[in-house]
Amino acid sequence: MQSSSNWGIIATWRMAYEGISESAQMLAEDQDSTRAALHAVTRVEDYPYYKSVGYGGLPNECGEVELDAAFMNGDTLAVGALAGVKDLANPVLVAEALSRERFNSFMVGEGAREWALRQGFEEKPMLTERAQQHYVKRRRETIDRGLSPYAGHDTVGVIALDQQRKMSVATSTSGLFMKRPGRVGDSPVSGSGFYADSHIGAATATGLGEDLMKGCISYEIVRRMGDGLSAQQAADSAVWDLEQRLLERYGRAGDLSLVCMNNRGEFGVATNIDNFSFSVATATHPSTIYLAWREGKRTHYREADQEWLDAYQDRITAVVS
Amino acid sequence: MQSSSNWGIIATWRMAYEGISESAQMLAEDQDSTRAALHAVTRVEDYPYYKSVGYGGLPNECGEVELDAAFMNGDTLAVGALAGVKDLANPVLVAEALSRERFNSFMVGEGAREWALRQGFEEKPMLTERAQQHYVKRRRETIDRGLSPYAGHDTVGVIALDQQRKMSVATSTSGLFMKRPGRVGDSPVSGSGFYADSHIGAATATGLGEDLMKGCISYEIVRRMGDGLSAQQAADSAVWDLEQRLLERYGRAGDLSLVCMNNRGEFGVATNIDNFSFSVATATHPSTIYLAWREGKRTHYREADQEWLDAYQDRITAVVS
Numbered sequence: 001m002q003s004s005s006n007w008g009i010i011a012t013w014r015m016a017y018e019g020i021s022e023s024a025q026m027l028a029e030d031q032d033s034t035r036a037a038l039h040a041v042t043r044v045e046d047y048p049y050y051k052s053v054g055y056g057g058l059p060n061e062c063g064e065v066e067l068d069a070a071f072m073n074g075d076t077l078a079v080g081a082l083a084g085v086k087d088l089a090n091p092v093l094v095a096e097a098l099s100r101e102r103f104n105s106f107m108v109g110e111g112a113r114e115w116a117l118r119q120g121f122e123e124k125p126m127l128t129e130r131a132q133q134h135y136v137k138r139r140r141e142t143i144d145r146g147l148s149p150y151a152g153h154d155t156v157g158v159i160a161l162d163q164q165r166k167m168s169v170a171t172s173t174s175g176l177f178m179k180r181p182g183r184v185g186d187s188p189v190s191g192s193g194f195y196a197d198s199h200i201g202a203a204t205a206t207g208l209g210e211d212l213m214k215g216c217i218s219y220e221i222v223r224r225m226g227d228g229l230s231a232q233q234a235a236d237s238a239v240w241d242l243e244q245r246l247l248e249r250y251g252r253a254g255d256l257s258l259v260c261m262n263n264r265g266e267f268g269v270a271t272n273i274d275n276f277s278f279s280v281a282t283a284t285h286p287s288t289i290y291l292a293w294r295e296g297k298r299t300h301y302r303e304a305d306q307e308w309l310d311a312y313q314d315r316i317t318a319v320v321s
Numbered sequence: 322m323q324s325s326s327n328w329g330i331i332a333t334w335r336m337a338y339e340g341i342s343e344s345a346q347m348l349a350e351d352q353d354s355t356r357a358a359l360h361a362v363t364r365v366e367d368y369p370y371y372k373s374v375g376y377g378g379l380p381n382e383c384g385e386v387e388l389d390a391a392f393m394n395g396d397t398l399a400v401g402a403l404a405g406v407k408d409l410a411n412p413v414l415v416a417e418a419l420s421r422e423r424f425n426s427f428m429v430g431e432g433a434r435e436w437a438l439r440q441g442f443e444e445k446p447m448l449t450e451r452a453q454q455h456y457v458k459r460r461r462e463t464i465d466r467g468l469s470p471y472a473g474h475d476t477v478g479v480i481a482l483d484q485q486r487k488m489s490v491a492t493s494t495s496g497l498f499m500k501r502p503g504r505v506g507d508s509p510v511s512g513s514g515f516y517a518d519s520h521i522g523a524a525t526a527t528g529l530g531e532d533l534m535k536g537c538i539s540y541e542i543v544r545r546m547g548d549g550l551s552a553q554q555a556a557d558s559a560v561w562d563l564e565q566r567l568l569e570r571y572g573r574a575g576d577l578s579l580v581c582m583n584n585r586g587e588f589g590v591a592t593n594i595d596n597f598s599f600s601v602a603t604a605t606h607p608s609t610i611y612l613a614w615r616e617g618k619r620t621h622y623r624e625a626d627q628e629w630l631d632a633y634q635d636r637i638t639a640v641v642s
Contacts, residue, residue, distance in 0.1 A: 066432075077535040077571055078535070079534055079535055083429055083505075102531065103497060103529075104500055106505045106510075106530070108430055109431065111405065115501060148424075176425070179425055180428065181435070182428040182432020182433045184404075184427045185427070189427075189511065189512075190510065190512075191510075191512045192511060192512065195537070210400075210423065213427065214398040216512035216516070216540040219540060246398065249396065250397045250399060
């Protein structure tokens, strides 16, 4: 396939910004989209102050960090995923290794962990003192008062398009905060948390996995791009339609936030929350953090200003009390 | 919604025949599609001679039976699923219970098992002496000779349509035979192993989960029925398209077999293997076992004759040697 000077990378949340900025440089230098996507996700996994992914991720209701991750190669459609895994430094790298397996490419729990360790992936105690403090605080504020503890499920999902027109998508999360041990969300579920087809584009989700899985939303967005919709139209229309179906049929709808990109590097975003941040860079678009919200059926976004960025940094590093 | 005298039930494989025949009677008496689907699946889970589902299911490479199951309510789109779970008598009943949870509705491993036991679901050692014999034989014939051991992944999937026009779908499997501990296939994965929307129809899959998950095939079949295709056209076209994509992009395609039904009780079947059996009954169609195969792009099927049925019974009850 002919090379193009086009490339792009987009990710859920502000937390992916540093990673995608570095990965953008890799893509500009004609590196592979798999490497770029994995680099951006591992940067988030490794950073202790992001409390919904990897090291420093918040624990389940028993105080243990259980991680989910996935990888999809948009050229071959190969998928690798793992879920409910403890104490692995970089689950997304294990997911990518699993995507190269013909069989047993989605693995969970202790079996997944043992396989990863046999392959030489790094073991790492993933519960930080800070995450432990958040856990204690959250229990006190919710369960001890008879309130629902479920909140905080901010998956990192990264889509990369390289100059060879190959697309890759990768996800990583510690899942719904205060989840039951063994709970799995959409992040390792093909078609719900992610989907990539280099002939069309890719999408990835964050929000309430239980609801995202009711609509195979990432697959549906890619499909609509394949039908000729722009990335933005595909994202907005699919998220709107899923939310309406959930409200009519299930009686309520959780948080649904998606980013997508087509294989020309055009991106889209859709959310049903007020303040969904995402990070994007392309050959023609410098690395930027945006804040997205919805008005009517359409998602709008603006560049995050310094005030917002400063408040964010203060919030994630504040003393937990 | 107005009641109709229409109803239907369809399932993957001959093994579901006794169950769907009883469930057909329930549907004829205006019972709910959830009850009908669960009844049919538990009949298969409980029968010791079906070596790919429930009690008597074949173990993983370490000799342990690990079960996957799911349930989807086509009215509400609620999904419940569990994966990699040991020694629960009826995983599909746990999946249905999980579908009634707002959060934590997909659970894996020990966490899923502990939740199920706390809810009062029955513990049961699921490895039979016969399955153990199969395991030893298979190791001898494959791994000991340096051959790939992967075969035998015959998931039961049941779709039911009741007279209130509610559709339900349920799956249960012990997964790919000789799988690694922790391996999960398509059966608990929404959109891949199953999907149901009472406004349209439902679909469920059996075959190589790793490949079925690359295409969200059950979701895609339901979607095509929603676009106006007949159940048969939707199944045949979607399975053909996925197989072509896999061959072109991934270089090979595993077994892909699907059944589907629309909300008028019209059914469809598609397979890329030579001898896929399925079981179906509707208000206008007596309970029947069919054998399906593909010619060109179309799946054909004929009623299983006595000779085939006798040979099947002999095979599943034969002494393992």
